[in-house]
Amino acid sequence: MADTLVPTHPLERYLPVLAALTEELAAVPGVDLALGLLPTTAAVDLRLDAREATTPDVVGTLGGRLPSTPNTWTTLDDGEGRALWLGPDEWLLVADRPAGPWEDALRAVVGPRGGAAVDVSAQRTGFTLRGADARELLALGCALDLRPASFPPGSCAQTLLGQAGVLLVAVDTGVDVLVRRSFADYLAAWLLDAAEEFRPIPAGEGDRA
Amino acid sequence: MQLIRCPWCGPREETEFHPGGPATVPYPADPAALSDADWARFVFVRPNPKGPSREWWAHSAGCRRWFAAERDTRTHRFTGPMTAGAP
Numbered sequence: 001m002a003d004t005l006v007p008t009h010p011l012e013r014y015l016p017v018l019a020a021l022t023e024e025l026a027a028v029p030g031v032d033l034a035l036g037l038l039p040t041t042a043a044v045d046l047r048l049d050a051r052e053a054t055t056p057d058v059v060g061t062l063g064g065r066l067p068s069t070p071n072t073w074t075t076l077d078d079g080e081g082r083a084l085w086l087g088p089d090e091w092l093l094v095a096d097r098p099a100g101p102w103e104d105a106l107r108a109v110v111g112p113r114g115g116a117a118v119d120v121s122a123q124r125t126g127f128t129l130r131g132a133d134a135r136e137l138l139a140l141g142c143a144l145d146l147r148p149a150s151f152p153p154g155s156c157a158q159t160l161l162g163q164a165g166v167l168l169v170a171v172d173t174g175v176d177v178l179v180r181r182s183f184a185d186y187l188a189a190w191l192l193d194a195a196e197e198f199r200p201i202p203a204g205e206g207d208r209a
Numbered sequence: 210m211q212l213i214r215c216p217w218c219g220p221r222e223e224t225e226f227h228p229g230g231p232a233t234v235p236y237p238a239d240p241a242a243l244s245d246a247d248w249a250r251f252v253f254v255r256p257n258p259k260g261p262s263r264e265w266w267a268h269s270a271g272c273r274r275w276f277a278a279e280r281d282t283r284t285h286r287f288t289g290p291m292t293a294g295a296p
């Protein structure tokens with residue numbers, strides 16, 4: 001009898017590593033940082049002329065308005081989903097729902113308006129960085145000004161983290177980092193390495209008094 | 210290193226961008242009518258100014274949009290306005 005296939009997170013093997021690191025950092029005074037994996041969700045890449053984006057049937061099908069301001073995101077379906085600004089006529093829609101029917105429903109609305117909706121759920125995976133030091137960690141390999149004043153919750157940005165292209169999503173409690181699947185192992189290694197900065201200094205080395 | 214101002218995303222690190230050559234070479238209005246020599250001139254011959262140069266740039270690590278920018282070839286400083294989608 002064939003074994004039952006169970007879907008797993010593409011970064012499953014990093015779960016115990018990130019959990020152990022988070023537990024270790026929790027014991028370090030003055031450090032507020034927790035690392036984890038973003039749950040796998042459906043993702044749809046939406047292309048649509050921005051002038052069509054506010055029409056009632058588009059807003060109704062989406063369950064909310066698309067962000068028109070660059071580098072921001074909005075909530076869909078009362079917070080169940082997110083619409084992330086990728087470009088002047090491109091958005092990434094993310095929600096925990098079946099991807100196929102969602103893609104079909106969106107395409108039925110934006111298709112006649114010259115737009116496109118494509119299921120890209122397998123394209124990206126991601127990490128959750130939580131705590132006040134999430135932005136400090138990212139700042140070690142990202143040129144953007146990530147301080148809350150310039151990158152407040154509700155912001156998002158496609159940029160480079162280390163050598164990998166990422167999509168940073170600022171939330172109330174930290175930052176979500178979406179990355180293309182083929183760069184995910186590199187980024188996991190980069191994050192684990194960067195997090196070394198927050199480990200306690202071994203006894204002796206920090207004593208300069 | 211310098212910040213380049215993407216017309217959509219705002220100021221971003223230079224490494225997020227890729228150059229696309231001069232924005233001052235228009236596509237031939239009637240390509241089929243061109244002689245081989247004229248076609249070669251369109252494909253290969255480019256201005257190489259010393260000073261301000263109007264160029265295509267792509268925000269390849271960000272919004273992936275093309276825009277036209279003015280760059281001084283002597284200093285590699287971006288000097289002029291950035292225009293989305295038009296030279």
Ligand SMILES: [Zn+2]
Nearest residue numbers: 215218268272
């Ligand atoms: Zn941009």
